[in-house]
Amino acid sequence: MSHSFNLEKYILHHMQDSHQWHLPFLPPLQLPSFLSLHGLMVIIAVIVLITIFCFGYDKKVRVPRRFTNLLELLVIFIRDEVAIKSIGEQDGRRLTPFLCTMFFFILTLNLMGLIPVFSTATANPNVTGALAFFTLCFMIFGTLYKNGFKGFQKAFIPAGVPRGILILLVPIEVFGLFIKTCALMIRLFANMLAGHMVILAMLGLVLLLGVAALPSVLLAVCVGVLEVFIAFLQAYIFTLLTAVFIGQMYHPQH
Amino acid sequence: MNTDLQAELQAVSPTEAESSLLTPDIGMVILTWVTFLLLSVVLYKFAWKPILKALDAREELLRRSVEDAERIKQELAQMHSARHQMLKEAEQKAREIMGESRQASAQIAHAIQHKAREDAKILLENARRDIGEETEKAKMVLREESARIAVDLAGKLIHKDLDTEGNRRLVREFVEET
Numbered sequence: 001m002s003h004s005f006n007l008e009k010y011i012l013h014h015m016q017d018s019h020q021w022h023l024p025f026l027p028p029l030q031l032p033s034f035l036s037l038h039g040l041m042v043i044i045a046v047i048v049l050i051t052i053f054c055f056g057y058d059k060k061v062r063v064p065r066r067f068t069n070l071l072e073l074l075v076i077f078i079r080d081e082v083a084i085k086s087i088g089e090q091d092g093r094r095l096t097p098f099l100c101t102m103f104f105f106i107l108t109l110n111l112m113g114l115i116p117v118f119s120t121a122t123a124n125p126n127v128t129g130a131l132a133f134f135t136l137c138f139m140i141f142g143t144l145y146k147n148g149f150k151g152f153q154k155a156f157i158p159a160g161v162p163r164g165i166l167i168l169l170v171p172i173e174v175f176g177l178f179i180k181t182c183a184l185m186i187r188l189f190a191n192m193l194a195g196h197m198v199i200l201a202m203l204g205l206v207l208l209l210g211v212a213a214l215p216s217v218l219l220a221v222c223v224g225v226l227e228v229f230i231a232f233l234q235a236y237i238f239t240l241l242t243a244v245f246i247g248q249m250y251h252p253q254h
Numbered sequence: 255m256n257t258d259l260q261a262e263l264q265a266v267s268p269t270e271a272e273s274s275l276l277t278p279d280i281g282m283v284i285l286t287w288v289t290f291l292l293l294s295v296v297l298y299k300f301a302w303k304p305i306l307k308a309l310d311a312r313e314e315l316l317r318r319s320v321e322d323a324e325r326i327k328q329e330l331a332q333m334h335s336a337r338h339q340m341l342k343e344a345e346q347k348a349r350e351i352m353g354e355s356r357q358a359s360a361q362i363a364h365a366i367q368h369k370a371r372e373d374a375k376i377l378l379e380n381a382r383r384d385i386g387e388e389t390e391k392a393k394m395v396l397r398e399e400s401a402r403i404a405v406d407l408a409g410k411l412i413h414k415d416l417d418t419e420g421n422r423r424l425v426r427e428f429v430e431e432t
Binding site: 012016017034035036038039042043046049050057072075076093096097098104105125127129130131193 | 275276278279280281282283284285286287289290292293294296297298300301302303305306309
């Protein structure tokens with residue numbers, strides 16, 4: 001019983017943010033009080049992304065190859081399938097850089113969580129909430145900037161609805177704005193957290209049951225592979241929903 | 255598992271740990287905002303702008319290349335058909351020229367034949383006329399000769415020496431009578 005108690009604590013300890021970075025074959029690295037482990041992961045992700053896109057991506061070559069091709073595929077996908085389809089040709093192209101940054105940022109953080117040395121910053125609601133806040137900002141201020149206050153109002157007051165229903169409808173619409181943002185935040189956070197918990201629980205079975213639980217390691221590997229897929233999927237979903245929500249606000253009549 | 259970690263684990267109860275998963279951490283939020291904004295600015299300037307520009311340029315190039323290829327293909331097809339047409343026309347012309355020359359040669363041959371026939375006819379007629387004239391002449395000579403012989407014979411027979419001039423007149427009268 002005491003073992004199971006320890007395992008539960010171990011998993012939770014592993015998942016939560018801390019000020020210690022556990023490196024292999026080294027004593028835990030104590031982080032300063034202003035920088036938590038997830039904060040460090042976010043900074044590392046930024047450095048990785050800047051390195052990849054400023055130095056790894058060959059912009060001069062006319063026919064992209066290998067890694068550049070892969071990155072370009074994703075950029076084109078974000079531009080054509082996410083931005084332009086959800087927001088429209090002109091605004092979609094304008095918002096593509098933002099959506100690309102968001103996609104690659106989340107993807108990098110998700111994938112880093114799968115590498116044993118690193119930790120999953122996207123399993124922290126503060127990080128996902130901060131990212132969802134940008135979506136909210138675009139939904140509110142982007143629409144105000146693009147359509148003006150009247151256009152912004154239109155998103156909450158659909159045309160042809162009787163006045164009496166509006167009393168009910170407008171608060172729901174306004175509330176929906178924040179619910180969408182919260183849903184974005186929780187979806188990413190919960191998915192990343194749950195995936196890691198499942199892997200850790202399966203590996204933890206070995207600690208509890210010993211050699212008899214070895215097949216669960218294979219299962220954990222399978223879930224790990226699934227996690228790679230989920231890392232891409234969740235980054236895509238977050239970006240897609242951001243684009244869809246912004247598109248809904250930009251073009252309220254649709 | 256090292257002892258430090260174990261001690262730490264003992265210190266934190268699961269409920270505490272669970273709640274710490276959801277504790278709002280404004281420092282973390284601000285750090286995320288700052289890093290994300292920084293990343294946005296840097297990537298926009300050094301990555302997205304050139305990448306998206308290059309993509310647009312490549313798409314434009316590709317579109318134009320495809321259009322060019324299409325146009326060249328059409329031109330080629332046009333040239334092919336024009337060449338075909340020209341060949342056909344040349345063949346037609348050659349055939350016409352050959353036909354014309356054949357016709358002309360036939361005409362010339364016909365004309366030559368006709369002329370030859372005409373010439374031959376004229377020659378034949380001339381010859382016929384000459385023969386006729388000659389025959390007439392010979393007949394005249396023969397008649398005169400035979401008259402003279404007859405006169406001689408008659409003179410001899412009647413032994414009468416007749417005046418030659420008067421004879422001749424007589425003979426001519428005879429001849430004309432006959």
